[in-house]
Amino acid sequence: MTLTVTAKQKLGDFSLDAGFTSERGVTALFGRSGSGKTSLVRIIAGLSKPDEGRIVLDGDVLADTEKRIFVPKHRRRFGYVFQEARLFPHLTVRQNLLYGRWFAPKNTPGESFGHVVDLLGIGALLDRRPGRLSGGEKQRVAIGRALLSSPRLLLMDEPLAALDDERKAEILPYLERLRDEMNIPIVYVSHSVPEVARLADRVVMMRDGRVDAIGTPSQVLSGPSLSASDRREAGSVLSGTVERVDEHYRLATIRLSQATIKVPDAHVAPGHRVRLHIPERDVMIATARPEGLSALNTLEGRIASIEPDGEGTIRINIDCGGDIVLSRITAFSGERLGLHPGMAVFAVIKTVALER
Amino acid sequence: MDWLTLSDEEWTAIRLSLKVSGVAMIASLPLGILIAYLLARGKFWGKSILNGVVHLPLILPPVVTGFLLLILFGRRGPIGAFLYEHFGISFSFRWTGAALACAVMAFPLMVRSIRLSIEAVDRKLEEAAGTLGANPAFVFLTVTLPLMLPGIIAGMVLSFAKAMGEFGATITFVSNIPGETQTLSSAIYTFTQVPGGDAGAMRLTIVAIVISFAALLASEFLAHIIGRRVHLE
Missing domain, CATH: 2.40.50.100 (RNA polymerase II/Efflux pump adaptor protein, barrel-sandwich hybrid domain)
Structure with missing residues (x-):
């Protein structure tokens, strides 16, 4: 698995000009809020168009502004876990989980429903509606929903940011199991040093819309590019x-x-x-x-x-x-x-x- | 209790009114959803003009709307002649004309209600459905449409109630022919115009109240069921 991303985008005063290549495992897009992480991951997902850029996954070109290629989001098969769970309120947890199944290609085996439900510990929630779930439960269901759409790549945009510390601690072990047990590459957006240190195989550090440093967590998280507040956590x-x-x-x-x-x-x-x-x-x-x-x-x-x-x-x-x-x-x-x-x-x- | 017994003619007017209002509501629904969607989400030249045209029947005197319909959809009118020649559809002095008049008069209410419900749908959910592989049409059918259902039902009830009460445009466009275009409202009006018609007018008035109330209760009930499913989050 190789994901290659280059993208330029201007949004008002903010300009994004970033690129990275990631191999298998978890690639963390790390940086403060406003550094362009979310803009970049939205471009990868096809939720917004870059002014200039190219996105290639294993030779499959998903966007190339020069050649005027833009594969719409529903044909990319990139799972996306948003900061807010974005579960469909009119469907049960089970129906939410199975939503992506309708579009997953029939010949690829994908993850079995039972396995994902076990992995995320959401078996007891299946017949409930999203409105009755806690924040942590919602986020776990959202992760399961993305996994079950047989994604080629999983994009996670600060999936823990909206949760309190207790809920974060509840979900992190599931994310680790996901990383270790599923064979899906993950791009993980976060501004939290402990999260990135715990999950990432590779860190892309962003600042002001540019890539500041790329490397292993120990290289980047101890590097000079950390901001003063992050440095307190650096190590x-x-x-x-x-x-x-x-x-x-x-x-x-x-x-x-x-x-x-x-x-x-x-x-x-x-x-x-x-x-x-x-x-x-x-x-x-x-x-x-x-x-x-x-x-x-x-x-x-x-x-x-x-x-x-x-x-x-x-x-x-x-x-x-x-x-x-x-x-x-x-x-x-x-x-x-x-x-x-x-x-x-x-x-x-x-x-x-x-x-x- | 004799004065409470409905005559055949009165039954005919009631049945006709239900048919006209029902058809007006159902037939205008797809167009109502389409126009509401365009107004809520569309970005195109002339959007405010479209909005104005849709709302015209709300502000024009009903008689004016009825007269315009007569000019446009009458047998000799440009649209009426075309529809009659190509599809054999005739509106003049037929119950279909009454339904058309009711639909036009009720259309702004229906569109307003549906439009509000579309604007209330969280577009982030549609985005999420897209990342799961759903194409835009499927997203609309499985996410947008179910979430706007309360607004659609409210719009349908408003439209039905407006159609039940429609009088001015209907009587101008298709007159007041018993058994063909004499709706509940026209029948009540007719009763008030003849000596000793008060009892009949009163009977139909009670029926009108009962029907309107039933429609309102039914919509509250449906909205409650759907709202329980949709508005939990």
Whole structure:
């Protein structure tokens, strides 16, 4: 699967001029509101026309302004999950789910109804009407409806943005199962660092209608292109395997490349592959092994590089046995400790979030 | 209780009125939906002119509308002559003419009601249906039309009620012929013009009240059922 997108569009004062190529898996379009993510994904879906541009999925040209090709939205077979669920109020949940079935090509097997219903946990809702569902339930039904139309590509436009944190936590695990169990490439629009860190295989960072950076979540989410507010959440994204779970203290031990990290209150079982998000502001640096600290995780490593940001802080990449842990400290502390690349240090990790 | 018994002629007028109003309502419905859709969603030159023409019967004196119909749809009128020659359809002094007059008079009410319901349909839902693979015609039939159903029913009831009460345009266009063009309203009018006709006028008045009330209740009931399905979100 290869999706290639280039698009230019002028809407009043705002101009969009962006492009990216995405392979299989989840591609996140990431950026603040107003950065053009939604405009771009609407162009991909065929909901709006670019002034100039080209959209190609696996050699199938869906839009090409030069050749005057524009495949209308109902012939693209791109599933779209909107920010608001947009369920049909006059149909039951079951009828909503099956709406796209009428148009799905008969010869492709598609996802079975039962599988999608199980995956999203909406079996108990089938005979209800959308008006009686909670926000999280509506969004799950909307995702199921898009999946059941046998899409070649799933576009999700901030599907969690309208939900509160509890509902988000309710849906995120379903999105992960979707990513892992369904063989459908996903373009996921979001402005939330934790969501992108948790879901994306690849991040396209947008700013003011342009693409700012493209890369893996750990590259982009720790990169310099993050805005000040996002930087607070910026940090390293590491993958590992659950080694054991201590039931008494409710601590899970995660094995990274070499180091291990303990995570509190994690609902995981040994053997699970997991991702950890470590905010860079929550990593302290010690030049000697610290003692008498409440912090659970102290990793031994070597400074790989130091990047000053010109605003009085520096970011330190610490190589901890093959995994890069990021730490942001003041330039003053850096000088006081005499930090330099190659130096052996200890990374004291205050918080770590598990992003299963 | 004798004075409550309806005579044959009165029954004929009632049946004719129901037929004329029913036909006027049903026959104008597709055109009503089309025009309402154009006015609600269309962007074309002359939209305000179309809007004005549709609303004309509401503001013109009914007699004027009836006279215009007579000129246009009479046997010698340009449209009437054409329809008679090619399709054998005649309106002059026939119940079909009464139905036409009623339909024209009720048309603005029907279009207004349907137009409002189209404007209330959330276009985001149509967009969502499109991304699921539905072509525009299918989107209209499965999403737009069901969601505007309450407005369509309201429009139909308004149209029916207006047709039941139509008098001026009908009597001008197709006169007042018992058994052919004498509707309930014309019959009541006729009764009031003859000595001792008060009882008959009163009987038909009661019937008119009962029919109008029944139509209103039926529409409330339907709107309730549909509204329960549609307006939950």
